[in-house]
Amino acid sequence: MIVGVPKEIKNNEFRVSLLPVGVESLVRAGHQVLIERGAGLGSGIADHDYETVGAETMDNPQDIYAQSQMIVKIKEPQPSEYNLIKKEQVIFTYFHFAANRQLTEAMLERKVAALAYETLQTQNGELPCLTPMSEVAGRMAVHQGAKYLEEPTHGRGILLAGVPGVYPAEVVILGAGVVGSNACKMAAGMGAIVTVLDINLNRLRYLEEIMPANVHTLMSNSHNIREAVLKADLVISSVLIRGAKAPCVIDRKLVSQMKKGAVIVDVAIDQGGSIETSRPTTHENPVYLIDGVVHYCVTNMPGAVARTSTYALANATFPYILKVANDGYKKWARDSHEIRTALNMAEGHLLIKEVAETFDLPFKK
Secondary structure, eight states, rough: OOOEEEEOSTOOOOOSSOHHHHHHHHHTTOOEEEEETTOOOOGGHHHHHHHHOOOOOESSHHHHHOOEEEOOSSOOOOHHHHHTTOOTTTTEEEEOOOHHHHHHHHHHHHOEEEEGGGGGOOOSSOOOTTHHHHHHHHHHHHHHHHHHHHHGSSSOOOOOOOOBBBBEEEEEEESSHHHHHHHHHHHHHHHOOHHHHEEEEEHHHHHHSSSTTEEEEEEEEEHHHHHHHHSSSSEOOOOOOOTSOOOBBBOOOHHTSSSOOOOOEGGGGTTOBBBEEEEEEOOOSSEEETEEEEEEOOOOOOGGGGGHHHHHHHHHHHHHHHHHHHHHHHHHHOOOOOHHHHHEEEETTEOHHHHHHTTTTOOOO
């Protein structure tokens, strides 16, 4: 199979989808790898590093899309890339279809085989290709929240950790999954007063056991969310429903009642956002204010720490990329639960119920 790796073009996206060791493994298995020049530079990987293990570097993405049977990316194809994609081409990347109708319809029109990292699921319910970036995003959410609590960025002028004689910040984390638990660990380690909410009581029991005394758990319901958010200096939302648009857990009215200068970090923005006032932002322009509340809603947070993120993601995704390259997606969609759950669309049919319901589109089981 010919595997293509174009350079990522989303705003300030510095990750790359294949490491040199992955290229070497693909070449040894008899595959051809085409990589756009400069694709790995943001992650500290030079073109020479790829060339020495058998990749062919190319000057433009048009040639890569034209020649490749499978495109391996990090982020969803951008509008300028739609016309480069061939009919029935395999695209393996983060898609987050439920947050983007234009992307969904464009990929259906091109009849691509869309394999989405974020819906690839193991038999025991884990999301192995989403987990490493959720770990990064959860830890980054606390860093970004701490920064935007500073006065020059319109925050409350609060040091997250406080100092002797002065209270630390109140941090509220909605969702105790991978993002939430990593955010909890970071915020607690910095000395903040942390409240984490989730609908899974067993998950809350687990966090209660492993987290330090400055972490408190609450059952997630409308009353507890409201009470916690009104006290918060920093709110981190990490609510996730696999493959579906994120549910709204904080409405506009509640945002208007928050402390002025409080910060919201909506990590769920990749799936449409879980705050009514959230809208996608970029690393270039990461924040905006509504009712005096700072909103940070960057859709590719881990792209800012590309060296860490690229290696963490490739460790998780490469075994599946190699499987598809070796035998094609159709075989693995039959034989592998993981690849079957990753396949969101093929031959012009939408195969993921949650996206079909979001946009009222036909769904094929």
